[in-house]
Amino acid sequence: MRRASSMLRGGAVALALAGAVACAQGGPAVGDDGAGSGGGGGGKADGVGDPGGALVVTASSAASLSDDLSSVQPAVEEMFTGDLLAPEVYLRPMSCLGFYGPIGPWGPLALLGPVGQDAWNPSVYVSGDGALPWAGWSDELDALDGPLDAGGPLGANGPLGEAYRDELPSIGDFGPQLEGGGLFAVLGPLGPLGPLGPLGPLGPVGAHGLTADSDGNYRDGDEIQRAIAVPWDGDEVRTYELFENYDADHAQEMEGNDTSFMVQGDLAVDQVDEYPFDSVDAQLVTIAVVPESALLFLPQAMSILFTASAVEFATPALAPGWRQLTDDFDLEIARADGAVVASSDSLDRIDWIQLRVPAGTHLVARVAMRSSWSAESGVFSPLSGQYRLFVVGSTGHLQDVAVAGDHQIDPGAPL
Numbered sequence: 454m455r456r457a458s459s460m461l462r463g464g465a466v467a468l469a470l471a472g473a474v475a476c477a478q479g480g481p482a483v484g485d486d487g488a489g490s491g492g493g494g495g496g497k498a499d500g501v502g503d504p505g506g507a508l509v510v511t512a513s514s515a516a517s518l519s520d521d522l523s524s525v526q527p528a529v530e531e532m533f534t535g536d537l538l539a540p541e542v543y544l545r546p547m548s549c550l551g552f553y554g555p556i557g558p559w560g561p562l563a564l565l566g567p568v569g570q571d572a573w574n575p576s577v578y579v580s581g582d583g584a585l586p587w588a589g590w591s592d593e594l595d596a597l598d599g600p601l602d603a604g605g606p607l608g609a610n611g612p613l614g615e616a617y618r619d620e621l622p623s624i625g626d627f628g629p630q631l632e633g634g635g636l637f638a639v640l641g642p643l644g645p646l647g648p649l650g651p652l653g654p655l656g657p658v659g660a661h662g663l664t665a666d667s668d669g670n671y672r673d674g675d676e677i678q679r680a681i682a683v684p685w686d687g688d689e690v691r692t693y694e695l696f697e698n699y700d701a702d703h704a705q706e707m708e709g710n711d712t713s714f715m716v717q718g719d720l721a722v723d724q725v726d727e728y729p730f731d732s733v734d735a736q737l738v739t740i741a742v743v744p745e746s747a748l749l750f751l752p753q754a755m756s757i758l759f760t761a762s763a764v765e766f767a768t769p770a771l772a773p774g775w776r777q778l779t780d781d782f783d784l785e786i787a788r789a790d791g792a793v794v795a796s797s798d799s800l801d802r803i804d805w806i807q808l809r810v811p812a813g814t815h816l817v818a819r820v821a822m823r824s825s826w827s828a829e830s831g832v833f834s835p836l837s838g839q840y841r842l843f844v845v846g847s848t849g850h851l852q853d854v855a856v857a858g859d860h861q862i863d864p865g866a867p868l
Contacts, residue, residue, distance in 0.1 A: 511795060522636075607683045633809075633852075650843065659696070681693055711733065721838055732810045737847040743803060757772050777826055808868075822840075
């Protein structure tokens with residue numbers, strides 16, 4: 454097991470709360486130099502609202518609007534009722550999309566969270582090497598209208614049902630931007646923090662009662678199980694892809710991987726890992742890469758975050774430089790022929806991409822390491838270079854987009 458010698462156990466919950474505070478208080482190519490295709494001044498982006506239209510949003514494209522949100526529709530004028538901060542503040546690196554936010558290295562998706570291969574990760578005991586024989590408990594949960602029944606988070610009354618289409622858009626100007634295609638889509642129900650991701654009932658701490666083998670495949674006896682049927686309401690049953698934590702080597706060689714998995718990889722500077730996957734459905738796919746380690750202990754990081762919250766999330770002078778703080782990983786999504794469809798290469802934020810893909814699309818996720826916090830800071834750590842890649846598909850039921858703006862850009866190559 455890898456040891457988190459530079460971090461404190463149990464910090465994921467505290468970071469998630471701090472990230473919520475950060476949100477509540479507060480081109481030619483598809484990378485940083487990409488030009489937007491959305492209509493300026495409130496015009497509608499190409500393909501918005503059309504399930505077949507091309508759509509890409511990245512950490513880089515969202516950050517490019519940090520000084521001007523006038524193109525975004527629905528209009529973003531006041532994130533929350535009575536909010537004293539300008540909406541643009543929430544796109545700053547110290548806010549919820551940055552390293553100090555809920556998708557950063559101290560958050561629930563990273564080393565201190567519930568999913569991993571270390572003794573403190575509950576997934577070890579739910580579906581991993583130390584898993585308890587609790588398949589029977591899973592059946593009992595289903596009988597009690599549990600997480601994999603119609604009353605759970607994957608049913609009609611959960612965050613993917615009317616709550617997504619009707620209630621989320623009503624939460625100030627912030628709620629709509631958590632939807633697919635929004636400025637904060639990676640934080641919303643269709644991203645890795647949502648019910649379809651690693652923390653939900655389909656993942657390594659989920660209620661399916663399956664145990665993973667050494668490659669990360671869930672097995673029902675001797676059979677690999679990749680999907681599960683879940684009642685949507687009293688009449689409809691929907692099939693969802695299970696969310697696996699695959700061994701990195703296995704995932705790189707895997708044929709027919711889907712859009713519901715994560716890996717824990719390890720790179721050196723200038724190295725690249727590639728992970729192929731296929732989208733059976735036309736849907737939105739969200740991909741994020743999260744560094745597993747950082748220079749600061751959790752209390753140090755949180756003290757810097759709270760200092761930033763007092764100055765409208767400007768970066769405090771006492772904060773380490775971005776290269777010294779954590780590892781810099783870049784993210785690309787490419788076609789099978791190598792043509793890059795989308796990229797995100799932000800230095801001061803978590804890199805993520807959301808794109809709408811047609812049914813039957815084959816893509817490759819590339820993770821590249823650009824710098825090591827250990828080398829840049831002069832503090833040796835064997836954890837530097839370790840990352841987590843998350844791929845989350847929305848399912849074909851949630852491919853429409855009700856948000857528009859210049860943060861939505863054209864793919865770098867046709868899908």
